[in-house]
Amino acid sequence: MLMPKPDEAVLAKRGEIIAALREIVPGEGVIAEEDEMRVYESDGLSAYRQMPMIVVLPETTEQVAEILRYCHAEEVKVVPRGAGTSLSGGALPLADAVLLGLGKFNRILDVDFENRAVVTQPGVTNLGITHAVQDQGFYYAPDPSSQIACSIGGNIAENSGGVHCLKYGLTTNNVLGIEFVTIEGEVIRIGGKHLDAEGYDLLGLMTGSEGLLGVVTEVTVRILRKPATARALLVGFASSEAAGTCVAEIIGAGVIPGGMEMMDNPAINAAEDFVGTGYPRDAAALLIVELDGPEVEVDYLIGRVREIAEANGATSLRVSESEDERNAFWAGRKSAFPAVGRISPDYMCMDGTIPRKMLPEILRRMSSLSEKHGLRVANVFHAGDGNLHPLILFDANQPGELETAEAFGGDILKACVELGGVLTGEHGVGIEKRDLMGEMFTEVDLDQQQRVKCAFDAKGLLNPGKVFPKLHRCAELGRMVVHQGKMPFPDIPRF
Amino acid sequence: MASTFQPTDDSQVLDAVTWALAEVAPLEIVGRGSKRGLGRNFQADHSLDLSGLSGINFYEPEELILSAKPATPMAEIEAALAERGQMLAFEPMDMRPILGMGAGEGSIGGVFACNLSGPRRVKSGAARDHLLGFNAVSGRAEAFKSGGRVVKNVTGYDLSKLITGSHGTLAVMTELTFKVLPAPEKTYTVLVSGLDGAAATRAMAAAMNSAHEVAGAAFLPAALAGRSDVSYVQGAGSSITALRLEGFGPSVEQRCRELREELAEFGALEELHSHNSIRFWTEIRDATCLTAPADRLIWRLSVPPTAGHQVLATLSESLGAKGFLDWSGGLVWLSLPPSGDAAHEPVRASIAPHGGHATLVRASADTRASVPVFQPQPAPLAALSARVKDSFDPKRILNPGRMVAGS
Numbered sequence A: 001m002l003m004p005k006p007d008e009a010v011l012a013k014r015g016e017i018i019a020a021l022r023e024i025v026p027g028e029g030v031i032a033e034e035d036e037m038r039v040y041e042s043d044g045l046s047a048y049r050q051m052p053m054i055v056v057l058p059e060t061t062e063q064v065a066e067i068l069r070y071c072h073a074e075e076v077k078v079v080p081r082g083a084g085t086s087l088s089g090g091a092l093p094l095a096d097a098v099l100l101g102l103g104k105f106n107r108i109l110d111v112d113f114e115n116r117a118v119v120t121q122p123g124v125t126n127l128g129i130t131h132a133v134q135d136q137g138f139y140y141a142p143d144p145s146s147q148i149a150c151s152i153g154g155n156i157a158e159n160s161g162g163v164h165c166l167k168y169g170l171t172t173n174n175v176l177g178i179e180f181v182t183i184e185g186e187v188i189r190i191g192g193k194h195l196d197a198e199g200y201d202l203l204g205l206m207t208g209s210e211g212l213l214g215v216v217t218e219v220t221v222r223i224l225r226k227p228a229t230a231r232a233l234l235v236g237f238a239s240s241e242a243a244g245t246c247v248a249e250i251i252g253a254g255v256i257p258g259g260m261e262m263m264d265n266p267a268i269n270a271a272e273d274f275v276g277t278g279y280p281r282d283a284a285a286l287l288i289v290e291l292d293g294p295e296v297e298v299d300y301l302i303g304r305v306r307e308i309a310e311a312n313g314a315t316s317l318r319v320s321e322s323e324d325e326r327n328a329f330w331a332g333r334k335s336a337f338p339a340v341g342r343i344s345p346d347y348m349c350m351d352g353t354i355p356r357k358m359l360p361e362i363l364r365r366m367s368s369l370s371e372k373h374g375l376r377v378a379n380v381f382h383a384g385d386g387n388l389h390p391l392i393l394f395d396a397n398q399p400g401e402l403e404t405a406e407a408f409g410g411d412i413l414k415a416c417v418e419l420g421g422v423l424t425g426e427h428g429v430g431i432e433k434r435d436l437m438g439e440m441f442t443e444v445d446l447d448q449q450q451r452v453k454c455a456f457d458a459k460g461l462l463n464p465g466k467v468f469p470k471l472h473r474c475a476e477l478g479r480m481v482v483h484q485g486k487m488p489f490p491d492i493p494r495f
Numbered sequence B: 001m002a003s004t005f006q007p008t009d010d011s012q013v014l015d016a017v018t019w020a021l022a023e024v025a026p027l028e029i030v031g032r033g034s035k036r037g038l039g040r041n042f043q044a045d046h047s048l049d050l051s052g053l054s055g056i057n058f059y060e061p062e063e064l065i066l067s068a069k070p071a072t073p074m075a076e077i078e079a080a081l082a083e084r085g086q087m088l089a090f091e092p093m094d095m096r097p098i099l100g101m102g103a104g105e106g107s108i109g110g111v112f113a114c115n116l117s118g119p120r121r122v123k124s125g126a127a128r129d130h131l132l133g134f135n136a137v138s139g140r141a142e143a144f145k146s147g148g149r150v151v152k153n154v155t156g157y158d159l160s161k162l163i164t165g166s167h168g169t170l171a172v173m174t175e176l177t178f179k180v181l182p183a184p185e186k187t188y189t190v191l192v193s194g195l196d197g198a199a200a201t202r203a204m205a206a207a208m209n210s211a212h213e214v215a216g217a218a219f220l221p222a223a224l225a226g227r228s229d230v231s232y233v234q235g236a237g238s239s240i241t242a243l244r245l246e247g248f249g250p251s252v253e254q255r256c257r258e259l260r261e262e263l264a265e266f267g268a269l270e271e272l273h274s275h276n277s278i279r280f281w282t283e284i285r286d287a288t289c290l291t292a293p294a295d296r297l298i299w300r301l302s303v304p305p306t307a308g309h310q311v312l313a314t315l316s317e318s319l320g321a322k323g324f325l326d327w328s329g330g331l332v333w334l335s336l337p338p339s340g341d342a343a344h345e346p347v348r349a350s351i352a353p354h355g356g357h358a359t360l361v362r363a364s365a366d367t368r369a370s371v372p373v374f375q376p377q378p379a380p381l382a383a384l385s386a387r388v389k390d391s392f393d394p395k396r397i398l399n400p401g402r403m404v405a406g407s
C-alpha cells in the first residue's frame, strides 16, 4: 500500500513541532519517545504498521483547536485516533504526521432521559454510553462487536454498525449533534437535542467521513428504551440458497427482526469447536433470527418466522425459551472471529455489502474464488442487510500468502460491486479499500467527493492517504472546463 | 428572454446545466412545483422543469427498496407501495394544504430535496435517513452518483445526507434510490384530553420513554382540536394529547392497554382506531388545522422535546401565535398574524435559550425575499456551508439564494 511521501521539511523540524505542541498540551500529553509511541503504530488492521512522528493527547476542545491551528499554519499533517480498533487502517499513522489521540476525552457530559439524549466526549466507549443509562432501562442502539473498546468518536468517523442496526439503524441514524474542530482550528457545532440540523446536513456528511473532514470533540446521541423482551430462533439449512430465500421471505412478510445473522458451514464448525453451544455441524448455513419488542409481539413473530423457515426446508430449528438459551445461540456467532483465529494462523476480515437476494450467488462466487486462490474462507453475515464478513484464512509466515489473501479479498469486493453492492458496509475504506474505489465510482464521482473534502481542508492535511486512491490538489479540482453555450438545444423542449 | 427547459432524460438535464454554466444563467429547479413557495424567494431567469423525468425505475419489495425519477408523483409512489403493504416510514408531509392546493402535486425529488418528515420522525427517522443513493448533475455540469442501493454502505462520503434538504442548491437529482418499510397492520391512537402544554409534554415523554414503541406523539390545544375532522377530537372541547401505536394486531392491542394504564394518572383517556387514527395523523402531518386563514404566517420550529411547549406558550402570549406540537414536543407548528418581517426576531429569540431552528414555511414572496427563511448560522458554519455549495456549484447557477441570500 503506497502512502503519501513523507515531507522532509516537516521531518526536519520535528523538534520544533514537539516544543510547540508542549506549549499547547503541557505535561505528558505529548509523546515523542519511540518506545512510548509504539502502541500507536497500527490500528485493528494490524498488517500495516507505521510509527507516527509525534503523538499528542489533548484534553480540551480549546487544545484541539490550538493544535490544529498550529499544524495548519505549519502545514503539518494530522491523523485523528479514537480507540484504534478500525479494521480498515483509518487510524494508521503517517511518518510525517501528528497522531491526535482522543483518549482523554473520556467523560459523559449530560444524561437527559426526558429528551432521550446523552451528550458525551468522543473518547467514551460505545458500551460506556449504554452503561451510563441502563439502570433506567435505556441503551444506545448501534452495537459494533468491538463495543467494549471502540470510541463513540470513532463510531461517528466510521458510521459503525452492528447486529441490531437492521431494525435500529447505523450510527448516522442515532446521532443528534456534534461539535468538531476544522483543520483551521474553527470550532463548529451542529445539531443538538433537537431533530434535523438545518441548512446542509453536515452532521450526516461528517458521519462516516473517516477523520478526513474534522476532529469530533463532542457527541450527542439519542438513547432508546430497552425492548421489553427478546427471543431468538436458531435455524439450520441444507443449502445457503434455502437460507437466503428464508431471509428474503421474512423481510417480505413485513417482519423486521432485531437481528438476523447467517453463518456458513466452515464458520459454524469453527464456532462449535470453540464454544460448543450446539450448532448443527452438518448444516450448510445457519440463521440466527432475533425478535425483540413487546412480549405478545415477539411471541407472535416467532410463530411467523418459524412457519417461513419450515416452508423453506429448515433442517433444524430451535426457539430460545430463556435468556440463557438466547445468549447461547449468540455465543457462537459472537466468538466467530476468535474461533476462526484458532483454526488458522491468520485471517483477514472483509466487509462488502450485496443486495440480500444475491446471497446465494456471492457464496457460489466465493467458493470458486477460494479454489482459484487456494485459500479457505469462512463466512459470517449480517444477513438482514446483506452485509458480508468473509474471513479469509491464511498464514502470513508463508511467503506470498498475505498477498494472495489480499488479492482474494479484492476479488470478493469486486464481485460485491458487480452484484449491485458496495465495497464496505461498516468498516470503512481507510487504506484497505482505497485502491478499489475505482471499482465503484468514476473519476468524476471521486473528484466531487474530494471537492467536498477541499471545502473542509483545502491543504489536505487531515488524514491524507486514506479513502481516495489519487490525491489531487484542491486548486486542480476546482478548475472547470466550460463548454461554450450550445444554446439553443434542438433536443430539449423549451417554452 | 426567460425560458423553461423540459428535459426528458438525464443527458438533456446535463445539456441544460452545461448551457446555464457557460452563460452563468441561474436556473430554478422545479419538480412538480408543489413546494415552489417554500424557501427564500429568489430570482432565476430560467427554469429547469423536471416533470419529464417521471416514473418508477424499479421496486423490489423484498429488498425494501424503490428507485424512481425525480418528478415521480408521490401519489404514484404511495400507490405502488400500498399495493405491497409498504410505505415511506418517514411519512413525508403534503404541503398543498398549507402552501395552496393550486400548486402541483408533490414529487419524490421534492420530498428529499426538502427533507420533509412527518410524525413518525421520532421513531423511524427523517427523509435523510432513507435515501440510499442518487444520480445527479452538479452545478459544474458533471453527472455523478453517490451511495448505492443497499442500506449498509460506508463507501465514500455520505452525499445522500448532504443532498437531502439541500433544496436543489447543490445538484439536480435525476434518479433516487431509497429505503421503504412494511406498513403497519394496525394503527391505534391513545388520546388524553384536557392537559396543558407542560403536562402534555410530560405525558408524551412518559409514553416515548416506555417500551411500547410509540410512533407519534402530538399535542393540540383546545382551539385547534376543534378544527379536526375526526369527530371525537373536534367535539372534545379540550386539548388533545395523542400517542400512536402501530404494528401487528395483537401487539398493538396489548401495548394500547398497557399505555392506557400508565397514562391514567394524566387525565381522561380515549382511543382512535384504524380509519380515524390514520386521518388524525394525516392532519397532524400536514398541519391542516393551521391552513386557514390563508394570510397568516406559518413557522415550523425544531427544538428539544421538553422545550416546545415553553416556546409555544411564550409566543402565544407575546405574538398571538396559535400552534401545536408534534415530535413529542420537539416540533412546534405556529401560525402568526401577518406582518412584513414575519416576527422573525422574536420567534428566533424564543428558541435561542433551548437550541434548535426555525423555518418560515408560509409568507408572502416579499417577506420571503427579505427575511431569513431558514435559521441563520454562526459565521464559521455559514462560511463552511458556502464552501460546500461552491464545491458543487461554483458559479451559483442552481437555485441560487433559495436557502441563503447571495448563495
Ligand SMILES: Cc1cc2nc3c(=O)[nH]c(=O)nc-3n(C[C@H](O)[C@H](O)[C@H](O)COP(=O)(O)OP(=O)(O)OC[C@H]3O[C@@H](n4cnc5c(N)ncnc54)[C@H](O)[C@@H]3O)c2cc1C
Binding pocket: A043, A044, A079, A080, A081, A082, A083, A084, A085, A086, A087, A089, A090, A091, A102, A122, A143, A144, A145, A146, A149, A150, A151, A152, A153, A154, A155, A156, A157, A158, A159, A160, A161, A162, A163, A210, A211, A212, A214, A215, A216, A217, A337, A426, A427, A463
Ligand atoms: C474485533 C473487532 C470487531 C469489530 N466489529 C465491528 C462491527 O461489528 N461493526 C463495525 O461497524 N465495526 C466493527 N469494528 C471496527 C471498529 O471497531 C469501528 O470502526 C470503530 O468505530 C472504530 O472506533 P475507534 O474508536 O477504534 O476508532 P479508530 O480506529 O481510532 O479510528 C477510526 C477512524 O476514525 C477516525 N477518528 C477516530 N476518532 C475520531 C474523532 N474524534 N474525530 C475524527 N475522526 C476520528 C480515525 O482517524 C480513523 O479514520 C470492529 C473492530 C474489531 C477490532
